[in-house]
Amino acid sequence: MTVLALDFETANERRDSACAVGLAWIEGGAVVRRESRLIRPSEMRFSPGNIRIHGILPADVRDAPEFPDAMAEFLPDLSRGLILAHNAGFDIGVLRASLGAYGLPVPGLAYLCTLQIARRVFPDPAGCGLGKVAGRLGIRFSHHDAGEDAYACAEIALAAVRETGADGVLGLTHALGMPVTAVPAGPPPPRERPGAVSARAVAAARAERAAPEPDLAFAMRGSTGNRYAIALERRPFGLYLRCSCLAGRNARRCRHVDAIVDGDVTDLLSGNLADVERLRRLIAAAPFGSRVMPERVRRIAAA
Ligand SMILES: [Zn+2]
Incomplete structure (x- = not known):
């Protein structure tokens, strides 16, 4: 059976906003293959909080394939293999939501969560986040790069196999009494509602409305x-x-305004990432749609 670790990074709070994927295959007790790809999300909206985590900018993925093309070569292995992911609910959720966003059916999936494995095999008061566990086990990797995270996830599973004396990664399920979670094959999951945002984002937006409008x-x-x-x-x-x-100054569209509206903070000198996010929410709530551009404003003004 193919065993492979999977890790996604997302552009914003939505599960269907994957902007990078990393995979690491395990064979004979070792990582034998690693791959990572950038993905262009269907909606090019990057939250500063997400950028802070993974450092991927809109400009990095502008020419990257979208989810179905980026994932096509990996889906056969993912559907017939055993998937490992650290906090697997997130990565499997991204996979399902992204397939749904493109109207694609979900293949049968089987997965094990290395966060749960680590909590049983390598418990520690400091917690079992990927960076923490990998650090304690001496796994060298660069955190929040999808390919590197998938590699670390695979190495954590291998360390757990060695620690428990289990018969391979699948043997961990017996050693730990932790069943594989199976997702049956099915039709495309319902698309996330266009306005679907996390409860945290809703609360932030409410606070924003209550607060005086920022300069x-x-x-x-x-x-x-x-x-x-x-x-x-x-x-x-x-x-x-x-x-x-x-x-x-001539009321024409410029790349600087475009970049700020896109959340592309590559050339942001003022460092106020939270304001970029605030601006995004203001634009989303504005009556004239999602773009604030001089030419558009002029047209509206002339109408
Ligand atoms: Zn400008």
Whole structure:
């Protein structure tokens, strides 16, 4: 039986926003193959909190394949193998939600959670997060890179096999009395509602509405190294992002405003990531849709 570890990184709070996948195959008690791919999420919206975790920016995935193409070569192994994931509910959830988002059926899946394995075999008051367990076991990897995380997950399972004397990874289920979780094959899962957001995001949005509207301003580095100031203005017809670059001063769309609206903080000099997220929520709640661009604003103003 194929045994492989799986790890996803996501662009935002939605499960169907995978932006990277990592896989590591186990054979004969060792990791024998590692792969990782960048994925272009169908909605190019990156939350600063997620960027802080994995460091993947919209620009990194702009030319990457979308989920079905990125995953096509791996789905056969995932469907006939035993999947390992650290906090597997998350990664299996991303897999299912992403298949659903593209109207694809879910293959039969069988998985084991290495977080649960670690809690039984390597308990520690410091916790059993991937970085913590890997650190205690001396597994060297770079945390929050999908390929590296999958590798660490596989090594944790192998360490548990050695520790328990189990007969391979599948033998852990007997050694630990921990059954494999099986997901039956089925039709495409229902799409996440377009507005579906986590309870935490809803609470944040509520707090945002209750709070006075923030004065949002950003500093961006231009392609020639110039520093440009972007300020959010409230005009009678809605939100307006004014940029101090030449295009912006002429009320034309510019790449600096585009980047901020996309959540691409590659050239953000002001470092106020939370404000980028705040701006995103303001735009999402704005009556004129998800883009705040001078040309659009002009059209609305002229109408
Ligand atoms: Zn500009």
